[in-house]
Amino acid sequence: MDDVTTTDPASTEPSTEPAPVGQTATGQTATGQTATGQTATEPAPVGQAAADRTGFTRRALLGTAGAGLLVGAGAGVAGAVALDRADRAAGAAPANGALGAARVPFRGEHQAGILEPQQARVQLAAFDLVDGAGRDGLHALLQRWTKAAERLTAGEPAEEFDDQVALDAGPCSLTLTVGFGAGLFDKAGLADRRPPGLEPLPAFPGDALDPARGDGDLFVQIGADDALVAVHALRVLQRLAAGTAALRWQSAGFARTPGAAARPVTGRNLMGQVDGTNNPKPGEDGFAAKVFCAAGGDQPGWLAGGSYLVFRRIRMLLEHWEALPVDRQERVIGRRKADGAPLGTPAGAGEHAPVDLSAQGPDGALAIPSDAHIRVAAPTANGGAAMLRRGFSYHDGLLPDGSPDAGLLFVAFQADPRKGFTPVQRKLSRGDGLSRFLRHEASGVYAVPPAAPVGGYLGGQLLEG
Secondary structure (H helix, E strand, O other): OOOEEEEOOOOOOOOOOOOOOOOOOOOOOOOOOOOOOOOOOOOOOOOOOOOOOOEOOHHHHHHOOOOOOEEOHHHOOOEEOOOOHHHHHHOOOOOOOHHHHOEOOOOOOOOOOOOOOOOOEEEEEEEEEOOOOHHHHHHHHHHHHHHHHHHHHOOOOOOOOOOOOOOOOOOOOOEEEEEEOHHHHHHOOOHHHOOHHHOOOOOOOOOOOOHHHOOOOEEEEEEEOOHHHHHHHHHHHHHHOOOOEEEEEEEEEEOOOOOOOOOOOOOEOOOOOEOOOOOOOOOOOOHHHHHOOOOEOOEOHHHOOOEEEEEEEEEEOHHHHHOOOHHHHHHHHOEOOOOOOEOOOOOOOOOOOOOOOOOEOOOOOEOOOOEEHHHHHOHHHOOOOOOEEOOEEEEEEEOOOOOEEEEEEEEEEEOOOOOOHHHHHHHHHHHOHHHHHEEEEEEEEEEEOOOOOOOOOOOHHHHHO
16 A cells, blocks of 8 residues: 555544554555455555566576576576566566575675565564673674675575574575664764664654564564575574674564466555555656665765665554445545555556546545545655655464454665654654554664675674774
């Protein structure tokens, strides 16, 4: 759901609708696995917005000979080509073995896991530096993590602590993205290098945040198309951190598995809503300026080419949402549930049809209600503020009251949260009809350094710049 229709004050709503509670995610709904009859009230995940950086390792090629995706066979060498972006992003069925063979290079201009198509599984976690670790401990840890990440993303076993959980799998599009929380800079003696964009997020109306499930000195996003590959990578990082950093919190999420849909479609979230239609896309004017930091202004030089990541754990009040008839759900979001098309567009218009916020229905009322999510979250309604959403759904069983502990692990990359997430969330928390179906329960903001240069390590620009 890239824009969300807000509740229409003129219409009557069932008494099962909870009182307004806080903010809906940054104006865009999270990308998630389809769960029949449920629509996500969260920021749209950013599944299909990235330039393809996949390739194949020698090991992956040997393990998937005859997979069917070939390049340059005329030279007498049978080579496999990585899944292209359209297939990975849209959910087309991959050739046998190709899903596991897909590889995302670890090094580049930006860290992997930002621009790539969204994987099927994610492990999000944060670590805190232990007392006395200091700058030297952080330096050594980041070097160990860099070495392990480069091997794991190539489909090779880590040199240390390999538990063989992922022994039979290829890289499965594995990416490891690392970010720095505000507290790290004081603990590592780097307070003078803390970027101003790491200032704490303000308290938003309706927040019910649990500090134990948010924040943290070091954040990692581990994405892969196989759950065992993602979990194995997290275990490797955790064991390499022993004695230097302790796990603070961990959350597992999922999105649409490539090949699950019979035709290319945008994924749906746990509310059953098409999610991610209006996510910014590489190649669009101003994309880089919205997502990546540039040298100059108040941004430190070490962060140039990096980004800021905002994390929110957003529980969806699915029992209340599912009690609404579909037409009411559509008015809360501002889009038709069946095809994602904006309300007010003719049948067959499709999800990518232009959103006409002035369109009226037969009765003369706004087709997209005044508090619809897509109206309140639209960049045009927020001074052009935008961010690259890459959220995942989660479902962690039941809460003590019997309601589902499920929703969106919202992840958004932006050049400056003060100009991206914060102003959008302020507006959503005040006027988005979707917010009554959401609870923001954990939060974090992190500075994501640029990728490790050849011969260097993650965070080297900070520690040695």
